[in-house]
Amino acid sequence: MLKGKIAIVTGGTRGIGFETVKTFCENGAKVILFGSRKETVDKALNSLKEENIEADGYYPNLNNYEEVERVIHEIKDKYGRIDIVVNNAGISQKGPIEELSAEDFEKIMNLNVNALFNVSKAVTPIMKEQHDGVILNTSSMVSKYGQPSGVGYPTSKFAVNGFTLSLARELAPFNIRVNAVAPGITKTDMVAALPEAMIAPLIKTIPLGRIGEPRDIANAFLFLASDMASYISGVVLSVDGLARS
C-alpha cells in the first residue's frame, strides 16, 4: 500500500509509533523513525533488523525548530522526497490541577503540540514542491470529551485536532492531506504492565470488548497514508472500540 514512499514517524522507537514503523515497512515504505535519544533509536533499529526490516533513525530535539528543519532537509537530500509524516511522539500526565505546575503544563504542550507544529512546518515546503504529501497526527479519545484528571493531556489533544482540521484546509490546494487518528486505550508497554484487576474494569467500558492493540492504530495510519484515502482530509478517525462517551 505504500510501495516506494518515504515516511517519517516521530516517537517511532516504541509503542504505537514503533508498530506504525513496522506496518509501513511491511507495506513497502522506506521509514525514518525519530526518537528522543540515540540509544532508543539504535535499539529500535536493531530490533527491526532482527526481523529483517531496514529502517533509518534520527533523534532531533523536536522543540528546536532549526534542528528539526536541518534533519528534515538531511532526509530530503538523502532520499529525494518526503511523502508521509506521522507526528506521533507524545506524553501524558495525570493529577489534579492544583498539583500540576506551569512547567508540567508547558512540557506537555511543548511535545504534544509545539513539536507537531515544528515538524509539519519543516516538511510543508517540501511537500508543496512535490504537490503531494500526507501529514498524520496522533490524537486521543480524550480529545473528544476530556478526562477527569490531568487537564494538560486532553487540552493538548484538542489542539492536535484543531491543528489537523485547520492545516488540512490550508494545504488541500497543494494536494497535501492532513488527518489524525484518535486511539482509545492501547496496549503499549505501560498499559500491558497493568495488573489484570485494573484491566478488567477498563474493558467493561469498551463496547467492542477489548483493549486496542498498537497494530489497530498502525493500520488506521496505513490506510490514511495510502492512496486508498486520497479523497480524505481533515478527519480525526476514532480507533477506540467505540469507547468514546
Ligand code: NAD
Ligand atoms: P510510548 O510512551 O510507548 O511512546 C512514546 C514515543 O514518544 C516514544 O517513541 C518516545 O521516544 C517518544 N517521545 C517521548 N518523549 C519525547 C520527546 N521529548 N522528544 C521526542 N520523542 C519523545 O507511547 P504510546 O502509547 O505509543 O503513545 C504514542 C502516541 O499515542 C502519543 O501521542 C500518545 O498521546 C498517543 N495515545 C496513546 C494511547 C495509549 O493508550 N497508549 C491512547 C491515546 C493516544
